[in-house]
Amino acid sequence: MGQVVLVRHGQAHVGPTGAEELAPLGWEQSRLLGRALRDRGIVPTLVASGTARCHLESLEAVGDAAGWADVPAVLDSGWDEFDHDVLVQRLPALAGDTEPSPAQLQAWFERATEQWTSGADGPGESFRDFMTRVGTALSELLAMTGPRDTAVVVTSGGPIAVIAATLLLPDAGGELWRRLNGVVVHGSSSTVSIGPRGAALVSFNEHAHLQSGR
Numbered sequence: 001m002g003q004v005v006l007v008r009h010g011q012a013h014v015g016p017t018g019a020e021e022l023a024p025l026g027w028e029q030s031r032l033l034g035r036a037l038r039d040r041g042i043v044p045t046l047v048a049s050g051t052a053r054c055h056l057e058s059l060e061a062v063g064d065a066a067g068w069a070d071v072p073a074v075l076d077s078g079w080d081e082f083d084h085d086v087l088v089q090r091l092p093a094l095a096g097d098t099e100p101s102p103a104q105l106q107a108w109f110e111r112a113t114e115q116w117t118s119g120a121d122g123p124g125e126s127f128r129d130f131m132t133r134v135g136t137a138l139s140e141l142l143a144m145t146g147p148r149d150t151a152v153v154v155t156s157g158g159p160i161a162v163i164a165a166t167l168l169l170p171d172a173g174g175e176l177w178r179r180l181n182g183v184v185v186h187g188s189s190s191t192v193s194i195g196p197r198g199a200a201l202v203s204f205n206e207h208a209h210l211q212s213g214r
Contacts, residue, residue: 002145002194003202004138005042005152006160007033007062011186012054022057029187029210030058034065036209037152037189045149047071048141050079050156058187059154074144078137081156086124088112110178117174127174134162142194157184164190167201185210 010026010033022030047063049055056075063069091112100108117127125133137159145151161181165172184190188207193200 002147002149003151004141004145004192004194004199005037005044005150006163006190006192007058007152007154008157008160008184008186008188009052009054009058009154010061021053022061026054026058026186027061030061031065032209033187033189034062037062038066042066042150042152044068044071044152046141046145046151047073047154048079048137048151049073049075049154050081050159051075051077052080052156055079055154055156062152062154074141076137076140078133078140079153079155079159081158082116082130083124084109087116087122089124090115090120090122113178114174117178119174127177130158131162131166131177134159135166138163138199142199145194147194157181160184160190163192164201164204167192167199180204 009022010029011023012020012026013023014020047059047068049059059073060069063071088109091108116122119127141151141153158181161177161184164180165177169176184205185207187210188205189203190201190205191203193202
């Protein structure tokens with residue numbers, strides 16, 4: 001039986017070049033995850049990653065800590081996150097002369113996400129197209145692996161939530177995705193087993209290694 005380990009990148013911020021890069025905490029989260037995967041005996045035959053800088057840096061940190069940094073990586077934009085900036089263009093800007101609080105910004109973003117997952121028209125990639133893109137990335141990954149192989153994928157919370165939601169409930173709508181997407185921790189891992197009956201989600205959002213700080 002094969003398996004795919006889905007890794008969420010470490011905590012990131014916008015760096016001087018405008019790219020989303022790992023924060024110091026994100027590097028440490030990724031190193032802790034790499035050690036945890038090493039302790040679990042995870043030795044990948046294939047590594048894949050989204051194309052964002054935070055994906056590539058997380059891949060570097062995880063691979064170094066796990067001891068398999070030399071495994072060739074397949075870069076695939078299918079594993080990239082949805083575009084948050086385009087998504088929030090679906091709602092009017094927050095009104096008022098004062099800087100909105102974090103709670104106000106979160107509520108505003110959640111409204112934009114609800115609108116996006118409902119299938120409403122708007123700019124950029126639709127939610128259905130996003131789900132299709134991630135599903136295609138997983139299918140292409142599985143086509144490159146054997147029945148006993150282990151693949152590790154460094155990606156973002158959104159794609160991980162897509163895989164989890166569709167494996168838990170094939171006809172899953174936006175609500176389940178939103179619930180899962182909202183809890184995927186930076187530096188966590190989720191595992192999909194691949195057997196004769198297809199793919200099954202066997203763990204989701206594992207992050208005990210971050211709490212123990214080992």
